[in-house]
Amino acid sequence: xxxxxxxxxxxxxxxxxxxxxxxxxxxxxxxxxxxxxxxxxxxxxxxxxxxxxxxxxxxxxxxxxxxxxxxxxxxxxxxxxxxxxxxxxxxxxxxxxxxxxxxxxxxxxxxxxxxxxxxxxxxxxxxxxxxxxxxxxxxxxxxxxxxxxxxxxxxxxxxxxxxxxxxxxxxxxxxxxxxxxxxxxxxxxxxxxxxxxxxxxxxxxxxxxxxxxxxxxxxxxxxxxxxxxxxxxxxxxxxxxxxxxxxxxxxxxxxxxxxxxxxxxxxxxxxxxxxxxxxxxxxxxxxxxxxxxxxxxxxxxxxxxxxxxxxxxxxxxxxxxxxxxxxxxxxxxxxxxxxxxxxxxxxxxxxxxxxxxxxxxxxxxxxxxxxxxxxxxxxxxxxxxxxxxxxxxxxxxxxxxxxxxxxxxxxxxxxxxxxxxxxxxxxxxxxxxxxxxxxxxxxxxxxxxxxxxxxxxxxxxxxxxxxxxxxxxxxxxxxxxxxxxxxxxxxxxxxxxxxxxxxxxxxxxxxxxxxxxxxxxxxxxxxxxxxxxxxxxxxxxxxxxxxxxxxxxxxxxxxxxxxxxxxxxxxxxxxxxxxxxxxxxxxxxxxxxxxxxxxxxxxxxxxxxxxxxxxxxxxxxxxxxxxxxxxxxxxxxx
Amino acid sequence: xxxxxxxxxxxxxxxxxxxxxxxxxxxxxxxxxxxxxxxxxxxxxxxxxxxxxxxxxxxxxxxxxxxxxxxxxxxxxxxxxxxxxxxxxxxxxxxxxxxxxxxxxxxxxxxxxxxxxxxxxxxxxxxxxxxxxxxxxxxxxxxxxxxxxxxxxxxxxxxxxxxxxxxxxxxxxxxxxxxxxxxxxxxxxxxxxxxxxxxxxxxxxxxxxxxxxxxxxxxxxxxxxxxxxxxxxxxxxxxxxxxxxxxx
Numbered sequence: 001x002x003x004x005x006x007x008x009x010x011x012x013x014x015x016x017x018x019x020x021x022x023x024x025x026x027x028x029x030x031x032x033x034x035x036x037x038x039x040x041x042x043x044x045x046x047x048x049x050x051x052x053x054x055x056x057x058x059x060x061x062x063x064x065x066x067x068x069x070x071x072x073x074x075x076x077x078x079x080x081x082x083x084x085x086x087x088x089x090x091x092x093x094x095x096x097x098x099x100x101x102x103x104x105x106x107x108x109x110x111x112x113x114x115x116x117x118x119x120x121x122x123x124x125x126x127x128x129x130x131x132x133x134x135x136x137x138x139x140x141x142x143x144x145x146x147x148x149x150x151x152x153x154x155x156x157x158x159x160x161x162x163x164x165x166x167x168x169x170x171x172x173x174x175x176x177x178x179x180x181x182x183x184x185x186x187x188x189x190x191x192x193x194x195x196x197x198x199x200x201x202x203x204x205x206x207x208x209x210x211x212x213x214x215x216x217x218x219x220x221x222x223x224x225x226x227x228x229x230x231x232x233x234x235x236x237x238x239x240x241x242x243x244x245x246x247x248x249x250x251x252x253x254x255x256x257x258x259x260x261x262x263x264x265x266x267x268x269x270x271x272x273x274x275x276x277x278x279x280x281x282x283x284x285x286x287x288x289x290x291x292x293x294x295x296x297x298x299x300x301x302x303x304x305x306x307x308x309x310x311x312x313x314x315x316x317x318x319x320x321x322x323x324x325x326x327x328x329x330x331x332x333x334x335x336x337x338x339x340x341x342x343x344x345x346x347x348x349x350x351x352x353x354x355x356x357x358x359x360x361x362x363x364x365x366x367x368x369x370x371x372x373x374x375x376x377x378x379x380x381x382x383x384x385x386x387x388x389x390x391x392x393x394x395x396x397x398x399x400x401x402x403x404x405x406x407x408x409x410x411x412x413x414x415x416x417x418x419x420x421x422x423x424x425x426x427x428x429x430x431x432x433x434x435x436x437x438x439x440x441x442x443x444x445x446x447x448x449x450x451x452x453x454x455x456x457x458x459x460x461x462x463x464x465x466x467x468x469x470x471x472x473x474x475x476x477x478x479x480x481x482x483x484x485x486x487x488x489x490x491x492x493x494x495x496x497x498x499x500x501x502x503x504x505x506x507x508x509x510x511x512x513x514x515x516x517x518x519x520x521x522x523x524x525x526x527x528x529x530x531x532x533x534x535x536x537x538x539x540x541x542x543x544x545x546x547x548x549x550x551x552x553x554x555x556x557x558x559x560x561x562x563x564x565x566x567x568x569x570x571x572x573x574x575x576x577x578x579x580x581x582x583x584x585x586x587x588x589x590x591x592x593x594x595x596x597x598x599x600x601x602x603x604x605x606x607x608x609x610x611x612x613x614x615x616x617x618x619x620x621x622x623x624x625x626x627x628x629x630x631x632x633x634x635x636x637x638x
Numbered sequence: 639x640x641x642x643x644x645x646x647x648x649x650x651x652x653x654x655x656x657x658x659x660x661x662x663x664x665x666x667x668x669x670x671x672x673x674x675x676x677x678x679x680x681x682x683x684x685x686x687x688x689x690x691x692x693x694x695x696x697x698x699x700x701x702x703x704x705x706x707x708x709x710x711x712x713x714x715x716x717x718x719x720x721x722x723x724x725x726x727x728x729x730x731x732x733x734x735x736x737x738x739x740x741x742x743x744x745x746x747x748x749x750x751x752x753x754x755x756x757x758x759x760x761x762x763x764x765x766x767x768x769x770x771x772x773x774x775x776x777x778x779x780x781x782x783x784x785x786x787x788x789x790x791x792x793x794x795x796x797x798x799x800x801x802x803x804x805x806x807x808x809x810x811x812x813x814x815x816x817x818x819x820x821x822x823x824x825x826x827x828x829x830x831x832x833x834x835x836x837x838x839x840x841x842x843x844x845x846x847x848x849x850x851x852x853x854x855x856x857x858x859x860x861x862x863x864x865x866x867x868x869x870x871x872x873x874x875x876x877x878x879x880x881x882x883x884x885x886x
Contacts, residue, residue: 067759139784176769187756496684
């Protein structure tokens, strides 16, 4: 298995420049001869499709939503990081690199992380030029806020809708290319398989979700920018349609999956209120800038929040992590909340939440200022819960949020299948074992705008003499046949349970045994249960209707079938990583005061998994992590 | 609580649809409106009937994919709220709720409650952007934009493209949607270079779709989940006349 990360030579600061200096190019006349498929229209997908279109490549862009503007990047609230140092508070590319590497608990590649920080500068410029209305100071210059896990203010924001505004910028750039006919856009199309010819990614099989039609599309390279698979937990902050199917089907065609068990559980989501619930709404982490997190000091407290006096409140983050307080990184904040909730100090009807309190900030800054900063979040909170957070504390709880893991990619963002690239959350590259807040919009954007345009040209320069890829190749026949067989099998399955019922059962299993904390026997139990559940699913799921029409249950069935395999791999990944790092907390490996215990001697590597067939254990490959610039230290936010 | 639902069922775009009655016993008032539809669909699936197709995705009010007419109101009774953010506590026990798609000539029904809003994408493609390629941007702070201008541009840019404005308008006009983008861009220095071409192209595209004209009833603003102001329409008209006078 070729797992060369292809890190360029030279000092850290010069690696990306060196790469760009030496990368091969495709001249403008030849770009017309090259076809590229981009799956997904979030920040990473829209930005790479638009950028390639601008350069003159023939691009086909696919999304399952009814418009490219609806991809889930739209939901990121708080902001996007960039090391502009506009606040003169000591920020730099190097500082951002160190923060990100440390935030990820030293489980990411130095060169990738440094490049992301470096490209962050251009991203803000690009977004402003597109008309993204970032928050500004009265003098007209860009404003920043601070975010979890760092001590500088480097987060750019557009009220609580930064993801929406960045995505609209990218979507508009994409639609401009659609108008110019450099990009063909296929909305309501879902990728169901990757086509590999002579070892190279050469196309995809998609289903038109409106008509049920199966289509073949060929290209010289395929980009998967299909986001994360946190929806595997069923209850999550993700959109209902988010799924892992594109990357999983590519995985089964030979692309390795890296660290799939590293799932970020976000600390500030709304708590679950009942069994009918379909998603957990995220309240932006930016709220922690002014909100203070606490639980009652007394177990099983019955009084209303406002009736509990100051001295009977436990501001546990400020207590345990005085240096970072309420801005401790997400993994640490979520685990600390779980610790208090499990110990019986949770609040709310189901005792599954903690308070996020703005009374001090409102006293100090006034209601108007808080409203300007977070007005839409407070409104959203009121709509969902019926509670006015200007008057009483919010109730929040941890929820599955972001997949740090994903397809293994090298420095060029190419997977182990030549010609198959993975961008944004779909890859594993930059966040290590825990992503810092406001780095996801950043990573998705820089992958698409500034990195892949160079690395893909380097690959595509070898394709200028290839000619059109035919869609009548036997590899297309075979892939299409398998896709059709699976769909037919589903619609003939008339059992007693719905797809969602299986999804919920799987989600609960993973949340309990492969969620905020994990242990060996729990993971082994979960693997056995998932296998049973998967067999039952194929015997007993009920799918109505036919394959040749719009059929939402059929769409979900394919995604859940994949989740039932991804879930098992997540458990293997968590089981074999006998250390605690970032979001991965193995109960067996903790300090006496409950902090994560990393094991650099044995586990300073990226786990990359190879598919060995449905009934076989996957094979683990290791990419060692080398730290030449920063010495891994024990991550302390105390 | 108990609910009596009358839901628009339509097999596909070429088949005549009709309202079908459903009864739900024992739903929780804390459920969201879409979770109530999930509950109904689960029952339908298990009795081997086709579930009700409806658009939805993020379920936190920002993707703009959801949207149905609820008792004749776009996104239902709560002001400035998407369908996904509506909860059953807004309804009475035993209430009859009529659920229909966002009807408009420009939004053909695809199936049940799902409509085709691709016309919106075509309007944006016709000019709703700044023509800046990746890599061309100058340093972000080189052009100051005062706080109020940035905030005002944001107010226009906040549109989620759900189409409630069109569904609500008796004329089926897309003026609020189109004008929000035109204003967003016209307010910012980055958008000023193409100001005239943009408004002419976008209005032209809007007219070429099956949208009706704006007759200033302001119903759109009332139902808009993002409270996009009708003043954007005034700005669009101003921009249009200005561009015509300048004969660009």
